[in-house]
Structure formats: C-alpha cells, structure tokens
Amino acid sequence: MLPHITATRFVTPLREGGSLPGLVEASDDGTYVVKFRGAGQGLKVLVAEVVVGELARRLGIRIPQMAVIDMPAAIARYEADEEVQDLLNASPGANLAVDFLPGSFGYDGSRxxxxxxxxxxxxxxxxxxxxxxxxxxPNLLLWHREVWVIDHGAxxxxxxxxxxxxxxxxxxxxxxxxxxxxxxxxxxxxxxxxxxxxxxxxxxxxxxxxxxxxxxxxxxxxxxxxxxxxxxxxxxxxxxxxxxxxxxxxxxxx
Ligand SMILES: Nc1ncnc2c1ncn2[C@@H]1O[C@H](COP(=O)(O)OP(=O)(O)O)[C@@H](O)[C@H]1O
Ligand SMILES: [Mg+2]
Structure with missing residues (x-):
C-alpha cells in the first residue's frame, strides 16, 4: 500500500506544470506536490503516475516517494484564488501526493x-x-547532485x-x-x-x-x-x- 495522509494546508499552485499541481502540507508534517483528481486530465493520469513511478522505483531509478492524500473540503474555503478553489472543490477524496524535493531544479544537462x-x-x-x-x-529534477524522475501522467x-x-x-x-x-x-x-x-x-x-x-x-x-x-x-x-x-x-x- 502507498502511505495514506491528509492535507492540512494548501501552500501554493505550481504554475510551471501543465496540470496545475499544488504544493501542500500534510498530516505527517511532510510537504508534497499534489496532483489533483479534479484536474482536466482525470483519474487515469493519477493511475499512470503510480504505475509508471513505482515501476521506475523497482528498476532502481530515483523517484520521490508517493502517497495517497485526502483533501478535506475545508481546505478550499481558505483559498483566495478562484481557479485553485475550483480545482480543490473538484478533488474531494483521494489525490496523489509526491514528496516535494526542496531545492531541486529542472534538468539542464549540466550534471x-x-x-x-x-x-x-x-x-x-x-x-x-x-x-x-x-x-x-525534461520531467527530470536534479536534487543532491542526482537525477530524479517525475511526471508520468502521459x-x-x-x-x-x-x-x-x-x-x-x-x-x-x-x-x-x-x-x-x-x-x-x-x-x-x-x-x-x-x-x-x-x-x-x-x-x-x-x-x-x-x-x-x-x-x-x-x-x-x-x-x-x-x-x-x-x-x-x-x-x-x-x-x-x-x-x-x-x-x-x-x-x-x-
Ligand atoms: N517532487 C517534486 N519536487 C520538487 N518540484 C517538483 C516535484 N514535482 C514536480 N515539481 C515541479 O513542478 C513542476 C510540474 O510538475 P509535473 O509533475 O511535471 O506536472 P505537470 O503534469 O504539470 O507537468 C515540475 O516541472 C517541477 O518544477
Ligand atoms: Mg511536467
């Protein structure tokens, strides 16, 4: 089973991604990038993230830890941005959380x-x-001088x-x-x-x-x-x- 956690705070949307993932704090005190079930691409994208991401892990490829995250309805109420509020309201129940790699940056070939x-x-x-x-x-992050894979929804x-x-x-x-x-x-x-x-x-x-x-x-x-x-x-x-x-x-x- 993937760990099951609950969101405690929506921090900010990650606007560079196409699917409007969000940065979220959770009940285990972790910070996660959340892929929302209510985003336009739907549930199959979340399935692909878990299946392909966990295949990667079995192959020894570095991939951030994933968890299933519950988004309580109350979280949307404190959100001022209407687009984000709509997304949160469309995403009650189980969403996908990907452990946030702080200080990582996008792959540029330098390492x-x-x-x-x-x-x-x-x-x-x-x-x-x-x-x-x-x-x-690229959907690769450099973190602690190593390459990590992300984003397998497609x-x-x-x-x-x-x-x-x-x-x-x-x-x-x-x-x-x-x-x-x-x-x-x-x-x-x-x-x-x-x-x-x-x-x-x-x-x-x-x-x-x-x-x-x-x-x-x-x-x-x-x-x-x-x-x-x-x-x-x-x-x-x-x-x-x-x-x-x-x-x-x-x-x-x-
Ligand atoms: N685990 C992570 N740690 C740090 N930054 C991340 C992480 N996952 C995604 N990001 C950042 O958010 C952006 C969008 O995430 P991504 O999974 O590629 O979603 P999209 O489907 O929107 O492209 C990434 O390009 C990266 O900058
Ligand atoms: Mg991406």
Missing amino acids: PPTGDEAADIVWLDAFTANVDRTWSN AIWFHHSWPSRGPDASRFAIQPFDASEHVLGDVVGDLSAAHRRAAAVLTTDVITAVVDLVPDEWLEPAPGLDGPSEVRAAYVEHLTRRLESADSWWEAAR
Whole structure:
C-alpha cells in the first residue's frame, strides 16, 4: 500500500506544470506536490503516475516517494484564488501526493546521470510509451547532485481508449517508441544491458504488485472491465504483453 495522509494546508499552485499541481502540507508534517483528481486530465493520469513511478522505483531509478492524500473540503474555503478553489472543490477524496524535493531544479544537462542510469530511464520510457521526457519538457529534477524522475501522467496512454474501444493489449504490446527526442538520448550507455536488467526485475508478480498499489477509487470501469479487479488485470496484461513483445519496440527505439 502507498502511505495514506491528509492535507492540512494548501501552500501554493505550481504554475510551471501543465496540470496545475499544488504544493501542500500534510498530516505527517511532510510537504508534497499534489496532483489533483479534479484536474482536466482525470483519474487515469493519477493511475499512470503510480504505475509508471513505482515501476521506475523497482528498476532502481530515483523517484520521490508517493502517497495517497485526502483533501478535506475545508481546505478550499481558505483559498483566495478562484481557479485553485475550483480545482480543490473538484478533488474531494483521494489525490496523489509526491514528496516535494526542496531545492531541486529542472534538468539542464549540466550534471548528466551515468550511462547506465540514463539507459534505465530511456528503457522505462520506451516500455511505458512515455513521450514526456524531451528537452522542451525534461520531467527530470536534479536534487543532491542526482537525477530524479517525475511526471508520468502521459505514459501508458492505452487506458484512454478503454471507455470507447475497450482494452486491446495486443495493440499496445507492439506500439513502436521513438527515442530520438529523448532528453537523455546523448548520454545513454548500454541499452541492451538496460533491457536485460529490466526484464529480469519486472516479473509478472512485480508488475501485479505495482498495479495493486493504485487505490480502487481511481480505477474507472470501462466496457469489459466491470470493477477494480478487472481493471487491474487489464493493466497487468498490457504491461506483461508489452514486455514479452520487446523485440518489436525496443530495437526500433534505439
Ligand atoms: N517532487 C517534486 N519536487 C520538487 N518540484 C517538483 C516535484 N514535482 C514536480 N515539481 C515541479 O513542478 C513542476 C510540474 O510538475 P509535473 O509533475 O511535471 O506536472 P505537470 O503534469 O504539470 O507537468 C515540475 O516541472 C517541477 O518544477
Ligand atoms: Mg511536467
């Protein structure tokens, strides 16, 4: 389970992000970047953050701790900014909290990760079809001289077609990935070794355990996916099928 905490104060919106995440203080005295369920992109973005972020953690990639955070209705009442107030009012219940890395700054290439670390990150992005790690949008933070990954809401986009078309694991399994614009493209080391490392770690049990971290209430039913356990099974199937089909997307990505 991810830790479950409660917000105690909304500090400020983080306006540089596209989704209006906010800086929030919580019941455990921690400070978090919160991704709101009521933001335009909806619950699936939160699911992608947890699934892809926790896959990253299993691969040994640095990613801030995540938690499920409850936003009490009272917090919106003290918020003067109307846009923020609307977002808070649209986000009662479970939202996503990402541990705030104080003093971190956006990746600028001045302190690149090692070749192996870069290769692991490129592999993760190819596997999860994450196009959101380019120079215009690095979604990497430098903190204590090390590279940390953030922002995986755009990855595993296959779930966005579930409401209209239902799940189709075979389509996602072979979807090519173009790594030519990747922010770490110039510093990647041995990509074959990265694939071997990842394939050894991501057993079906590990993928299942990661998908199990997503709160039930974020798992929206879709045609053929009646409840949370069916939705979970669909995520596991999409990811395991893609891993088995690595020949069709990994060589092409390199
Ligand atoms: N854990 C964190 N610690 C410090 N700053 C963060 C953290 N997460 C996000 N940020 C800052 O907030 C910005 C927006 O967050 P991000 O997760 O990329 O959301 P968006 O989907 O809006 O792009 C980031 O570019 C970064 O500057
Ligand atoms: Mg971002």
